[in-house]
Amino acid sequence: MHKYDVVVIGGGPAGLMAAGTAGEKGAKVLVIEKMGSLGRKLLISGSGRCNITNTIDKTSEFVSHFGRKGRFLYQAINSFNTSSTVQFFNSRGLATVVDKDIKVFPASDMALEVLSVLTRYVKESGVDIRQGAIIKSIQAEDGFTISLPNDTINSKALIIATGGMSYPKTGSTGDGYKYAQVLGHTIVKPSPALVPVIVKDPWVKELQGLSIRNAELSIYIDGKKSASDIQDAVFTENGLSGPAVYNLTRMIDITAKDMTLVIDMYPNTEYHELDIQIAQYVQENARKTLKNTLDKFFPPKLLMLAIKMSGADPEMRAGSLNKATRKKLVNILKNLSFKIERFAGFERAVVTSGGVSLKEIDGKTMMSKIVKNLYFAGEVMDIDGPTGGFNLQVSWSTGRLAGTSAALKAVQS
DSSP states (O other): OOEEEEEEEEOOOOHHHHHHHHHHHHOOOEEEEEESOOHHHHHHHGTOOOOEEESOHHEEEHHHHTTTGGGHHHHHHHHHHHHHHHHHTTTTTOOEETTTTTTEEEEEEOOHEEEEEEEEHHHTTTTTTEOOOOOOOESSSEEEEEEEEEEEEEEEEEEOOOOOOOSSGTTTTSSSHHHHTTTTTOEEEEEEESSSSEEEEEGGGGGGGOOOEEEEEEEEEETTEEEEEEEHHHEEEEEEESSSHHHHHHHSSSTTTEEEEEEESSSSSOOHHHHHHHHHHHHTTSSHHHHHHTTSSSSSHHHHHHHHHHHTTTTTTTGGGHHHHHHHHHHHHOEEEEEEEEEGGGGGSSEEEEOOOOGGTTTTTTEESSSEEEEEGGGBBBBBTTTTHHHHHHHHHHHHHHHHHHHHHHHHH
């Protein structure tokens, strides 16, 4: 049997931040991670680049991106905001850069360096780590008793930071919900959030790998525009992924029927203006082939597909392009449409919506309102935000607050 002041279940971003903070505050801390290594999901975040936070410093503005639930985050973000996160990593040797106005990444574009800072932090804070450790049971009585296959752990305080159910291969399989339920908590039904879209149109495969920047993506339900977002997206083998798609999935009912995805490649240019621009450019380059003229307006992978869809010959002289065919090409740029088959599930979801009910957690400390000295941090709770560093910032902030609160309680008792 081993005794600790604080046990943290989960070796992801929230758990490591909580553990390092608690250790830094003088508590004897143990991290229990069921996988054979720490931070597996962190390593694949942002396609391996790891968007650690953003530049939205004002607490009220930051939490507004979470809707009504954002009020719960006020204390956590106020005490450890986006600037605090940048300072935390910079002071430990990780250089950062701002990309696309607000997103903060490691300058190396390597998530591994972010994880290295965190693991070094917990070790320097004197935290013990057990990897590949499967929890058999948890009991709350005069502290917490955690049973492992070959050991029993006693702890004054417990932090559950197991993440949600997104990317289950990384270890996020909803274990934290089970622990929370056993300890008396209510779980808001989890569902995948920030997910890719899968479309019915087979020709989308021809665009696989094409990235589009600052396009406007809109989703129509039963013929009516339901939501739109202007950001980047990328075509996959059977649909689209990327920030614009992910954020749209937070704005709509992804179980709705008869959905259409419409892409406007030139959201800041009206249809008739783009038509005039193409007409003029085609006449100015009348002797060039159509494919070598339209490449000014179309990304390469879309160009040949668009010409084929318009019925034109890519080798024809640009000056021979008639008005009707030109209109078809403009329509592809302004109104490229796909019938949505479905949205991806937990296996490709960036985060999980749902989790431990916020009504049962004190946002000022992250402590349970049901069980004394039980704390929560990160995605295991019923709160999720858009892409752009919001969700990782919540992990850092709630982990920091939970670690501080748990350590102060445990050390004083």
